[in-house]
Amino acid sequence: MSFAKIVEIINPLDYKNWNEKIIDHQDYTFFQTFQWIRLISVSYNYKPVFQVIKEQDKITGILPLMEVNSLITGKRGIGLPFSDFSGPLVKNTGQFNLLLESAKEYGKKSKWKYLEIRGAQDYLTSEINYYLEYTHIIDLDGNEERLFSLFDSTIKRNIRKAINKDVKVYKSQSLESVKQFYKLNSLTRKRHGLPPQPYSFFRNMYNIILKNDLGTIFLAEHSGKVIAGAVYLHFGDKVIYKFGASDNKFQNLRANNLVMWEAIRWYNSNGYREFSFGKTETYNEGLRRFKNGWAVRELELRSYRFDLRKDRFLNFSTHTYGLHNKIFNNLPLPVLEILGSLVYRHVA
Secondary structure: OOOOOOOEEEOHHOOOOOOHHHOOOOOOOOHHOOHHHHHHHHHHHOOEEEEEEEEEEEEEEEEEOOEEEEEEEEEEEEEOOOOOOOOOOOOHHHHHHHHHHHHHHHHHOOOOOOEEEEEOOOOOOOOOEEEEEEEEEEEEEHHHHHHHOOOHHHHHHHHHHHHHHHOOOEEEEOOOHHHHHHHHHHHHHOOOOOOOHHHHHHHHHHHOOOHOEEEEEEEEEOOOEEEEEEEEEOOOOEEEEEEEEEEEEHHHHHHHHHHHHHHHHHOOOOOOOEEEEEEEOOOOHHHHHHHHHHEEEEEEEEEEEOOEEEEEEOOOOOOOOOOHEEEEEOOOOHHHHHHHHHHHHHHH
């Protein structure tokens, strides 16, 4: 059966009012916005191939997908690359099944190795193989005192410590703040034994997202030196903590806690209703405990990988830690930055 008459394959970058088409869906996320899709397309040369259902010229069902075509890691469909969660926007399971079958058909014709959907746990049974991660969400209501009172005592103590140690946090959308964050991010990625995302990605983020007031950077200073920072992306009444970084020499000042609190305070007082901490891998128990200390709702994130050659869902893992981390950890920072600019487009 061909789904061509039921499902259309579109590029959202051809729609100037694309964001208006997704915000009507309850489960919309920043990662389905025009700006995020453009950022990923421009930075890594991926091709948007969104599967959509239209009813009377209105898009009522969306399965976000991008085609990644790499000589190293192969050709595949990802929904969506470098996105914490970007599941389908549909009215019911019937719509989802139509979109999924269309994506399978398109992927087979396009010679994809597999199709990966990051979300859709509401529409696929628990018997299907999936990769589990978590997300943590604060429900904002504008009441700062009530919210702070709900935090774990360790979180509150660390925030107060940073304030008492004269750590200052400021909000910025400037290119200079992007450069400062990139330096911290490179240090943090090296500490974790990973190459940093290329600077071109962050420069593109500035031009496409920050300049359009869909994101902001919070940076922490101590004695005139930037020691921690985080990038937040926002759309509608939702915000997500996307990137965090710090200088480990100042870890005792707990600047990361104050950065997070100042960001939460700002979004809480400016009409936002949902603050997401992004995704957390199951093996990272320390990070999971940290996020659970912020009066959050913890939810499961399930990713599914469908092998288009074997015609079945696969067991898979995105575990990024191993011997290579020790090697990367010992490489000079300039070498890691070059590696980052070379490898990221292949590993979505």
